[in-house]
Amino acid sequence: MGTSSGTRIVLGHWQASPFGAFSDVMLERADGDRLLLAPTRDTVDFISATYVFDTVCVVPVEVSVTNDAWTVTAGPLDLRFTTGRRGLLGLALRTVPGPLARRPAWSALTDRPARLLLPGVRTRGSAGRGRREWYGARDLLPIRAVSAAYGGAHLGPMAPVEPPVRFGFGSAPRNPSVTRVTTTVELGPE
Template sequence: MRRGITRRPRVRFDGWIAGMGTSSGTRLVLGHWQRSPFGPFSDVMLERADGERLLLAPTRETADFISGTYVFDTVRVVPVDVSITDDTWTVAAGPLDLRFVTGRRRLVGLVLRAVPGALARRPAWCALTDRPARLLLPGVRTRGTAGGGRREWYGARDLLPIRVVSAALDGAHLGAMAPVGPPVRFGFGSAPRDPAVTRVTTTVAFGSQ
């Protein structure tokens, strides 16, 4: 892990989180971060139908940080490449080939876009929105306790539905798009049950600070 990161009181990640299920029972969560303590990077968390939790991360330091915050059964360091063309996202991450297409923004997305970015990034705002988020998006939490005594806050700023998903893991197709159900068990909350891409600022505070 990059020297000094865990000595900071808090660190922030700005980008997008995409969550989706498949008819095979595998659920996937993509993190696509334009700004982070590690620079721009992307990672993928998967939970298989049998409950195995897998992390695909591009470097050892990102893998160590993420696996110190969330819980996985297997961690693999592999190249994670994401390209976005209009409404189509293409992801190549070691054994995973993923493609999904987003749809038109709905009411929740329009409301989130109206929240000023400076406000959405504040942990106090994330704490205030935790209960409404649980009611509107079952399984979603905007604050909680993570691994290693860390605390997290999620400040959402946009949300787009996912319309189409095509995914293969180790060459085996994962089936058609499905809800994120049961909820994934990487941390204290899950992705929205309905497949979606959320623009988010994630703040991580270290318990020793």
């Protein structure tokens, strides 16, 4: 999601991962400063080895979801947002079976259509330290309203995700949204 202050926020809310369930926040400010907020040293180390940040912080990250309302606290970040009704693309993505979404070949097949439908979005690419990554999208919901503050300073109302975030090879959709993805990361030579 974007805010009128120029801050763009990407929330990762992982139900399952090699680290168990956890949430993290990648935030890019208007001046280009990229920040990672994650709950453990292991998650910070893995994420920062896959994406590029100027600052990383180990902080508690709490996410609560009630119906269409999300509440997130991550160190100095307080974030609330609501989602709207699923559109046609979201309905189509919900038909993608989980085992198919986990296959890198599926992400490779859907990369071109994703780029055409959502400019700036990619479903595969090179990540940090020689890693490769694939995203298998399985749902898409529009975000209807955002309230965000960092260190007590309000970040302004919701805005498009512009310019695109620069954490890794791909970006979030221009229109603020919640996307359910299956992410596969192939580790490079460590």
